[in-house]
Amino acid sequence: MWPLFDLEKQYAQNPSIKREEVQKLHQWLKAQPHLPELLEHEVLLFYHTCDHHMEYTKQVIDNYYTFRTHTEEFFGNLDMDSPQMRIGRQVMAGFPLDKLTDEGYCAIVAKIMDIEPSKYDFVAVLKILFSVQDMWLQGNDLIPGIVFIIDLEGLSFSQLARMSLPQIKKLMYFLQVKPPNFCLFLNDASLRYGACIIP
Numbered sequence: 001m002w003p004l005f006d007l008e009k010q011y012a013q014n015p016s017i018k019r020e021e022v023q024k025l026h027q028w029l030k031a032q033p034h035l036p037e038l039l040e041h042e043v044l045l046f047y048h049t050c051d052h053h054m055e056y057t058k059q060v061i062d063n064y065y066t067f068r069t070h071t072e073e074f075f076g077n078l079d080m081d082s083p084q085m086r087i088g089r090q091v092m093a094g095f096p097l098d099k100l101t102d103e104g105y106c107a108i109v110a111k112i113m114d115i116e117p118s119k120y121d122f123v124a125v126l127k128i129l130f131s132v133q134d135m136w137l138q139g140n141d142l143i144p145g146i147v148f149i150i151d152l153e154g155l156s157f158s159q160l161a162r163m164s165l166p167q168i169k170k171l172m173y174f175l176q177v178k179p180p181n182f183c184l185f186l187n188d189a190s191l192r193y194g195a196c197i198i199p
Contacts, residue, residue, distance in 0.1 A: 005140060007041060025043050074126050074171075075130065094111075100143065
């Protein structure tokens with residue numbers, strides 16, 4: 001496990017967040033047998049990104065972890081030394097920038113490093129991006145969301161053909177049930193220039 005943010009510091013910096021409410025959510029989670037046990041840090045992240053709305057936070061947590069249960073290919077086996085992840089790290093690089101945007105978002109920059117279609121593994125790339133996101137969110141101060149900046153230079157239909165329609169459908173659903181993000185795609189000749197806001 002990576003280092004987690006300081007809970008006391010987050011409550012002190014965000015006085016509008018009532019710890020009792022987060023603890024109520026934590027107790028609710030323990031009564032949900034289909035959901036995993038979460039740390040208070042994780043519950044606080046959800047509560048914050050859901051603008052401190054208790055019922056909405058419950059819905060988002062339920063949807064998020066139910067989805068993760070049904071998409072083991074995206075979230076399971078995060079062994080960075082596995083053959084799949086080693087190749088994934090050679091194909092795609094991703095890292096968070098040191099400074100936040102003017103709106104307080106974290107920017108995570110990703111780029112395709114190896115454009116050889118036979119090496120492109122959509123699932124491995126997603127695992128890396130999701131891992132970077134989780135590590136950053138749980139290790140830094142509370143923020144309203146994340147901006148993904150993805151440089152698609154060199155992406156061709158050969159790589160796109162290696163993505164299955166069910167995987168793309170699952171990804172699109174996931175982006176709708178997770179905390180707020182903004183995705184910006186650069187250097188994609190087929191899209192010309194595209195951006196999507198995930199509510």
